Structure formats: C-alpha cells, structure tokens
Amino acid sequence: MAAKPNAKAKAWVVFDRIVALAAPDGAHSNPWVKSPDGKLRFEPDYNTLVQLLGVPLFLKAGTQSGVPALALDVWLSYELRRAGFGSDQVWPRPVHPRILPASVTSLLEDLPIKMQQTLAERVKKRASIPGVTSSSASILGKNYLKQVDVIITDWATGPELLISTKRMDSSYGKNAPNRVEESYGDAKNLRLRHPLAALGFMFGLRSDILQKEPGTAAWLFDLLAKLGREDDAYHATCLVLMEYSDEAAIPDTGEDAPADGVLEPGPGPELGEAEELPEPEAESDVDRDIAQLPKVRILEEETPEELAPGRFLAAMVTRVLDATPVNMHEEARRRRASPEFR
Known part of the structure; x- marks a missing residue:
C-alpha cells in the first residue's frame, strides 16, 4: 500500500484500534511486577508495541509522514495509562482530539447534558480548534518553544512529564549525529525551565545497524546512555x-524527518498544527489490517540495560510521583504499591 497524504490519519485509525484491543473498555493491566527477591520493575507490553510499530511498515509511511515516530508516542502514552495516569492526563490521548486541556475536559463534564453533547460533538468533528485542541503540543523551554511528543501537564501544576521521541530506520551514519545533537540541545532547553518535570528521551532504531554499522551503533548507544546521566539533561533515556x-522496510527517500525543534512565536503555537481528521472505518476492516501487519521483534537482549524501556518507564513514573503530593495521581500510586509477584 503506497503512502498517501493522509497517512497519519489512516495510521491513527489503526493505532486506536490496537490500543483499544489491548485495554478492553479502558481497563489497563498493571505494569508493575515484583520478583521473589523483592525487586520492583516495570514490565512493558511489548506485544502492543510490536503491533504499533508494524503500522508504518504496513502503510509504507516514510519518515516525512511522521507516522514511524508516532508509533512510539502512542505506545508511551498507552504505557503511562497502564501505570495509572488518566486518559485525559496523558497526551496524545487515545481518541481525537489528541491534545485536550484538562480545563476543557472539566468544563465539558460540568455542562448540562444537552449542551455537553453539542459541544463534545463539535470538538470531535473539528480537526483542531485554535488555542484549545490539536494533534501535537509544544512547550516553552528556556529559550524557545519545543514540540514534545508525550506530555503530562495542567495549568495548576505545569509540565509534569515531557518525553521526546526520535526514530531512525536507515542512513545511520548520516543521521545519528544530528539526532543526538538536537536531543541534547532540546534537553537543556526544557530542563532549565522545567527542572521538576520528568524529562525523557526515547530512540527507536532498526536493528540492522548492528550488522551494517556496528561502530555507529556502539557510539550511539554510549551517547544515549550519557544523555540520561547528566545533571542538566534527561532524567532517563x-x-x-x-x-x-x-521486505517490510520503509522506503528510504533520502529525506530526514522535518525539524520540529524551534517554533516561531504566534497565536496558539503551544498546541501545534492541525491535521486531517481520521475517517471512520468498520472495526472488521481495521482488524483485517491489523492481522496483515508486518512482523516486528524487539531485541531486548541486545539493548543495554541502562537503556531498557522498562527501566526508562519506571524512572519516568517514579519521577512524576516523587515530585507531587501523595494525594495526586492516586491510581498511579496504588498500582505501583500493588504489583504482581512473579
């Protein structure tokens, strides 16, 4: 299937169905597990991740479409909901609109039923409402606005969690230095204005780098780990x-991902730009697409422990809970305090 201008809108339909199937009726599994020796760990849902990662491969959606990296964003927001954060707290949300401020949600809930239904329907049918809803969000750092991929924030608390994601499936030697340089600058920019927010960075990388460019892989792994150790950079990477x-590979057009770092000031830039609305599809049709997704495997054994997704998610959640009073994020605290024993 060839990539289309609305590749991201199509991808959202499949992403949403995968996430809905993974959490029937919004009931998420508890990711926290305690081993016999008493160690607490966050166990990611890799089955859902590999399905999400298969979507851009199925759609043949290249880097310029934004779909490959979006698969990581959707998974991270899903994992944070598994950790106990609310569907409206974590952006992107599991339904349109992806960005909806908590104050707007509270207003909708407080309106009379008829008015609530009318307004909610209007919000759902608009691709975006300037200054209110959008498909992506940006946060002001020390010196400039930065698009951040996964966010927990509210006007009363300010940003509590900020995670940026990048993905690289080819041209490693050409693109890796730029990705690392951008990420380090973004970390400094955000950390200096929001020192209490949990600041993280996730990097998606195709495993053939281990055979094609092992030297670049070792260099990249080392720098990613160091990005998560410095006092003024990320809390975890x-x-x-x-x-x-x-056969499933995304076509390499020779073009890098569009820059999303420094944004121009202006009306409503903090909510990003509008995108096409996903077109509704029959669940049976979407399930058929999901059944045809290319197979993806996560190489846990080849991933340095310091960069493991489970360790990263545990660090992000713990950082948010440690920086807030005990009467906030109560469900997330309850889940961490009630792990499964394995």
Whole structure:
C-alpha cells in the first residue's frame, strides 16, 4: 500500500484500534511486577508495541509522514495509562482530539447534558480548534518553544512529564549525529525551565545497524546512555531496538524527518498544527489490517540495560510521583504499591 497524504490519519485509525484491543473498555493491566527477591520493575507490553510499530511498515509511511515516530508516542502514552495516569492526563490521548486541556475536559463534564453533547460533538468533528485542541503540543523551554511528543501537564501544576521521541530506520551514519545533537540541545532547553518535570528521551532504531554499522551503533548507544546521566539533561533515556524484514522496510527517500525543534512565536503555537481528521472505518476492516501487519521483534537482549524501556518507564513514573503530593495521581500510586509477584 503506497503512502498517501493522509497517512497519519489512516495510521491513527489503526493505532486506536490496537490500543483499544489491548485495554478492553479502558481497563489497563498493571505494569508493575515484583520478583521473589523483592525487586520492583516495570514490565512493558511489548506485544502492543510490536503491533504499533508494524503500522508504518504496513502503510509504507516514510519518515516525512511522521507516522514511524508516532508509533512510539502512542505506545508511551498507552504505557503511562497502564501505570495509572488518566486518559485525559496523558497526551496524545487515545481518541481525537489528541491534545485536550484538562480545563476543557472539566468544563465539558460540568455542562448540562444537552449542551455537553453539542459541544463534545463539535470538538470531535473539528480537526483542531485554535488555542484549545490539536494533534501535537509544544512547550516553552528556556529559550524557545519545543514540540514534545508525550506530555503530562495542567495549568495548576505545569509540565509534569515531557518525553521526546526520535526514530531512525536507515542512513545511520548520516543521521545519528544530528539526532543526538538536537536531543541534547532540546534537553537543556526544557530542563532549565522545567527542572521538576520528568524529562525523557526515547530512540527507536532498526536493528540492522548492528550488522551494517556496528561502530555507529556502539557510539550511539554510549551517547544515549550519557544523555540520561547528566545533571542538566534527561532524567532517563531509552532505546527501542526494532527488527523487521527488508521486505517490510520503509522506503528510504533520502529525506530526514522535518525539524520540529524551534517554533516561531504566534497565536496558539503551544498546541501545534492541525491535521486531517481520521475517517471512520468498520472495526472488521481495521482488524483485517491489523492481522496483515508486518512482523516486528524487539531485541531486548541486545539493548543495554541502562537503556531498557522498562527501566526508562519506571524512572519516568517514579519521577512524576516523587515530585507531587501523595494525594495526586492516586491510581498511579496504588498500582505501583500493588504489583504482581512473579
């Protein structure tokens, strides 16, 4: 299937169905597990991740479409909901609109039923409402606005969690230095204005780099780990090492991802730009697409422990809970205090 101008809108339909199937009726599994020796760990849902990662491969959606990296954003927001944060707290939300301020949600809930239904329907049918809803969000750092991919924020608290994601499936030697340089600058920019927010960085990388450019892989792994150790950079960093066949590979157009770092000031830039609305599809049709998704495998054994997704998610959640009073994020605290024993 060839990539289309509305590749992201199509991808959202499949992403949403995968996430809905993983959490029937909004009931998420508890990711916290305690081993016999008493160690608490966050166990990611890799089955859902590999399905999400298969979507851009199925759609043949290249880097310029934004779909490959979006798969990581959707998974992270899903994992944070598994950790106990609300569907409206974590952006992107599991339904349109992806960005909806908590104050707007509270207003909708407080309106008379008829008015509530009318307004909610209007919000759902608009691709975006300037200054209110959008598909992506940006946060002001020390010196400039930065698009951040996964966010927990509210006007009363300010940003509590900010995670940026990048993905690289080819041209490693050409693109890796730029990705690392951008990420380090973004970390400094955000950390200096929001020192209490949990600040993280996730990097999705195709595993063939281990065979094609092992030196670049070792260099990149080392720098990613160092990005998560410095006092003025990220609190934690993460590597998702993806293995899939050449037949399923995303076409390499030679173009890098569009820049999303420094945004011009102006009306409503904090809510990003509008996108096409996803077109509704029959669940049976979407399920058929899901059944045809290319196979993806996460190479956990090849991922350095310091960059493991489970360690990263545990660090992000713990950072948010440690920086807030005990009467906030109560469900997230309850889940962490009630792990499964394995």
